[in-house]
Amino acid sequence: MAINGFGVTEFQLYLLRRMADYHPGLVEDAVRRLGATRASMREANKRWQAMVRAPGFPRGAGRYAAVLGPAEASLPRRIGDLACTARQWALPLWPGLRFEVLLGPAEIGAPVLNEWLVRAADVPVPVLRTAADLVPWGCVVGDVGAAFPGAVPREGSAPTRFRLDFAAPDADGRVRPWEAEFTWGLLQEVRPGAGGR
Numbered sequence: 001m002a003i004n005g006f007g008v009t010e011f012q013l014y015l016l017r018r019m020a021d022y023h024p025g026l027v028e029d030a031v032r033r034l035g036a037t038r039a040s041m042r043e044a045n046k047r048w049q050a051m052v053r054a055p056g057f058p059r060g061a062g063r064y065a066a067v068l069g070p071a072e073a074s075l076p077r078r079i080g081d082l083a084c085t086a087r088q089w090a091l092p093l094w095p096g097l098r099f100e101v102l103l104g105p106a107e108i109g110a111p112v113l114n115e116w117l118v119r120a121a122d123v124p125v126p127v128l129r130t131a132a133d134l135v136p137w138g139c140v141v142g143d144v145g146a147a148f149p150g151a152v153p154r155e156g157s158a159p160t161r162f163r164l165d166f167a168a169p170d171a172d173g174r175v176r177p178w179e180a181e182f183t184w185g186l187l188q189e190v191r192p193g194a195g196g197r
Helices: 008-019 024-033 038-053 061-068 141-147
Strands: 073-079 083-089 097-103 112-119 153-157 163-167 175-183 184-193
Touching: 008 024, 008 038, 008 061, 024 038, 061 083, 061 175, 073 097, 112 141, 141 163
Parallel strands: none
Antiparallel strands: 073 083, 083 097, 097 112, 153 163, 163 175, 175 184
């Protein structure tokens, strides 16, 4: 499935473009696995931005179906009093994850509330006991939130970024505050939190 030559590969390149600020080496390896170049990654980002601004391009979940095909799963979710729907797609670069689009209630037009990578339902969550267990691209927001109860979500430094503040043991076993930064829901870096530096 693709629209105007923009399909799964190009969509993955678009996601990678937003991760390049953190780990250019990981991104470079992923771009090569896709048989692409840094220039094609930049072009994919540019094309996606142009498509989503075009008047005739589908809105909401339809834009993802246009380039990724039908969702692999459509799951009911409750967010407080809201009855929402999560649609998920498999992406070859991250076989243990799914790209998830969270849609608001149909009665208000099913707006996109969130879009990011999540752990696939049939894939075990990595064992996360200390901050050292949190390696770049090794886990998603939900994994860290489940491993360290009390984690507090924070707004990221850009629209595709997300942050969690949490407490976890360091290499010496001392519990300290940490900040985990994610892009598209995938862990990019962990740094000491306020009061833990």
